[in-house]
Amino acid sequence: xxxxxxxxxxxxxxxxxxxxxxxxxxxxxxxxxxxxxxxxxxxxxxxxxxxxxxxxxxxxxxxxxxxxxxxxxxxxxxxxxxxxxxxxxxxxxxxxxxxxxxxxxxxxxxxxxxxxxxxxxxxxxxxxxxxxxxxxxxxxxxxxxxxxxxxxxxxxxxxxxxxxxxxxxxxxxxxxxxxxxxxxxxxxxxxxxxxxxxxxxxxxxxxxxxxxxxxxxxxxxxxxxxxxxxxxxxxxxxxxxxxxxxxxxxxxxxxxxxxxxxxxxxxxxxxxxxxxxxxxxxxxxxxxxxxxxxxxxxxxxxxxxxxxxxxxxxxxxxxxxxxxxxxxxxxxxxxxxxxxxxxxxxxxxxxxxxxxxxxxxxxxxxxxxxxxxxxxxxxxxxxxxxxxxxxxxxxxxxxxxxxxxxxxxxxxxxxxxxxxxxxxxxxxxxxxxxxxxxxxxxxxxxxxxxxxxxxxxxxxx
Ligand SMILES: [Zn+2]
Numbered sequence: 331x332x333x334x335x336x337x338x339x340x341x342x343x344x345x346x347x348x349x350x351x352x353x354x355x356x357x358x359x360x361x362x363x364x365x366x367x368x369x370x371x372x373x374x375x376x377x378x379x380x381x382x383x384x385x386x387x388x389x390x391x392x393x394x395x396x397x398x399x400x401x402x403x404x405x406x407x408x409x410x411x412x413x414x415x416x417x418x419x420x421x422x423x424x425x426x427x428x429x430x431x432x433x434x435x436x437x438x439x440x441x442x443x444x445x446x447x448x449x450x451x452x453x454x455x456x457x458x459x460x461x462x463x464x465x466x467x468x469x470x471x472x473x474x475x476x477x478x479x480x481x482x483x484x485x486x487x488x489x490x491x492x493x494x495x496x497x498x499x500x501x502x503x504x505x506x507x508x509x510x511x512x513x514x515x516x517x518x519x520x521x522x523x524x525x526x527x528x529x530x531x532x533x534x535x536x537x538x539x540x541x542x543x544x545x546x547x548x549x550x551x552x553x554x555x556x557x558x559x560x561x562x563x564x565x566x567x568x569x570x571x572x573x574x575x576x577x578x579x580x581x582x583x584x585x586x587x588x589x590x591x592x593x594x595x596x597x598x599x600x601x602x603x604x605x606x607x608x609x610x611x612x613x614x615x616x617x618x619x620x621x622x623x624x625x626x627x628x629x630x631x632x633x634x635x636x637x638x639x640x641x642x643x644x645x646x647x648x649x650x651x652x653x654x655x656x657x658x659x660x661x662x663x664x665x666x667x668x669x670x671x672x673x674x675x676x677x678x679x680x681x682x683x684x685x686x687x688x689x690x691x692x693x694x695x696x697x698x699x700x701x702x703x704x705x706x707x708x709x710x711x712x713x714x715x716x717x718x719x720x721x722x723x724x725x726x727x728x729x730x731x732x733x734x735x736x737x738x739x740x741x742x743x744x745x746x747x748x749x750x751x752x753x754x755x756x757x758x759x760x761x762x763x764x765x766x767x768x769x770x771x772x773x774x775x776x777x778x779x780x781x782x783x784x785x786x787x788x789x790x791x
Pocket of ligand 1: 393395494519
């Protein structure tokens with residue numbers, strides 16, 4: 331029976347998710363994400379797909395994060411004309427995130443070409459443009475949770491709430507081959523049980539094969555109560571030192587969690603004495619989408635008639651001019667800006683103005699992949715380079731684990747344990763240090779047939 335899965339991305343790493351499923355005569359692409367982080371690895375994004383895009387029958391995307399969706403425009407550009415299935419809120423987020431990704435590609439190519447011209451090298455083209463990204467949106471097909479949909483002959487797709495970010499889904503694919511039924515469940519990115527905004531992760535009881543993320547397979551997050559105390563201490567010492575607080579945050583997910591916590595704890599954190607800047611056009615647009623889908627949350631982030639939570643001194647700075655006024659502030663600013671791993675975006679300008687000042691604080695609230703500037707900072711770099719210039723790292727660095735949008739080891743174990751038949755589980759979306767301990771624990775505690783997915787490996791379901 332031909333129900334088969336092959337891994338082409340996010341094997342032994344956390345970005346660039348890409349899996350190909352064969353169901354009888356149909357070929358389905360599950361996830362189509364960008365590789366992010368190390369420049370050499372990012373070259374992978376330009377390589378040909380390991381299949382002909384014209385021969386694909388359907389595409390399924392678990393959620394809008396670019397490492398899961400960012401190569402969709404490329405797939406369309408190279409001839410894919412079918413539907414792209416995802417949750418309707420993920421579709422709304424992709425509508426803003428993919429064109430933004432296209433815009434960043436154009437900027438990057440422009441920058442490269444300036445360098446290349448000086449050296450007499452050939453011109454590089456953007457991976458895809460903003461316009462090309464906009465062109466693929468029409469192929470998106472938004473679904474609700476728990477709404478089975480036939481996406482190819484005999485193949486049903488059902489999405490369940492993954493509790494990770496708005497619209498994030500666990501993907502269940504049921505294939506019926508003349509009465510023989512098989513089920514594949516892919517976790518997508520799973521949420522943290524203590525996450526402030528999202529609903530709990532859906533637990534499923536049956537699968538024939540499970541594909542599970544393993545970002546934090548080696549550790550448990552600190553409880554949220556501790557995070558709240560840690561942040562209180564950061565704000566207090568930054569205020570005493572008369573500095574600024576920089577928070578690099580993923581524009582979708584972490585930014586909204588932070589805003590929600592800030593509104594909730596504004597008094598104990600003394601936030602009335604600060605100016606809070608949401609310095610990210612994408613973060614602002616994404617927060618509006620969160621507002622539109624507020625019915626999907628466990629907690630209520632928003633004031634009834636507003637796209638923002640009740641924080642009287644919150645400024646959403648969309649234009650470059652507005653953003654540049656923050657540069658003049660030497661103290662009293664809390665700046666939330668992208669990108670979450672300091673690989674680009676406005677956070678770099680704020681680092682340039684603050685990282686060398688001991689009275690400033692840099693708060694890391696999300697996963698920092700290998701090779702990123704954020705990871706170098708977390709690993710204790712004492713100097714960083716920005717646009718060719720070196721800066722001493724003198725700001726106080728804090729890593730706050732309790733705000734993760736990803737489940738920790740306990741969540742991952744717990745989610746898998748709900749499958750009563752203990753199906754084979756393949757670990758994806760994780761680095762070596764997260765995957766090995768999780769693999770051992772799954773085998774030892776749950777007697778699970780667990781494996782680490784390898785590049786190009788094929789699994790029959
Ligand atoms: Zn994600």
